[in-house]
Amino acid sequence: MRDSWAAVGDLALPRTCAGCGAPAARWCEGCLEGLAQELGRGLVRGRLGDLPVWAAGDYGGALRAAVAAYKDGERRDLRPVLSRVALPALARALDGLTVPRAGAGTVLPRDRPARVAVVPAPSRASTVRARGDDPVADLARATVARWRQTRPGGPEGRGPEVEVVRALRTVGRVQDQSRLTRAGRRRNLAGHVAVRAGVLAGDRPTAVVLFDDVVTTGATVTACRDALRSTGIALLAVVACARVP
Template structure:
């Protein structure tokens, strides 16, 4: 199979591995606190900017159904959570809640990639959130339009039984994380923060 479909690194395109040693080194950088344009109501950490290696890996897991990359990012996420715990920035045992995605996108992508990354981390995962039917695609929308698009559109389908750590692939304005934390808070849940693979 490698002769017919040779493996190429999702981060740089180099042949031989799903993620090469250089790109693994880039991805293993600890998550850092970021500030989004929309107030998310909780601290947000990111593994890096939406550029170069991070951007290409996110596109591989989302648009190209690269399941191996999703598993690798699960390990990166698990290491990032342990790092934040060691620094005293996270509680000991959060439940991971993937940010909601449109059902149509999940079907086209071979399942929700963010949920797959969460499960690959080995941490408990609860698919607590979903988008309502009227949510439009967020691509190309500005800060206010993203807020309007998500206002009242994120719904709870299952209550997490423990403090929540929200997980998403990219934080652009913070609107999705804000809408997600707001609906969880309104339901009486504790949200301790959010981690994204990268931020724009």
């Protein structure tokens, strides 16, 4: 029955590969092979100051096509593909997290965090209204859900308690970043990201990880880190589907 409904849906809204336009596949075998080859090179690790950045791969080829189609091409059906793409980066970031032991200040010894908040990079409110959703936040949720299923022991297995928290928002006038220079991106976001009131209050997570689709110049990461820091919250790592080399 489900196949019949899928066929009816395809008649109303034909499904095509987001990578090459081939019919009857959201991501065809050829593009899937290309994506697998790109991701087979291993995770891309970078740093922004002392902040580790983990990405599934460089922003190019099949990975770029998938991310762009998902976020800007209204291809939300690619969320399962991209959550699988982002999973190794999230898992590696979570594996590497440590926080100061209670009462130890900022020096050793350090412990694994008990609770981690995965915070999506904020989108402009006008963009969210126009799209009708928040694709980065939705992808973060899908990736965390996949991580829970695949960690040792399954959903109730070992590891920290991880939840997605939409803790950040943009404030004031923020332009679309896509056509801005590196310096322009920094100016555009400086002072224009804030922590949502009350979201991280009370029983705070012991660690915060930022999640984004693409890390480009680092302007978004810097603005988010500064906003969190202003409320006494330390950002410990960044996870993304892709990073611009």
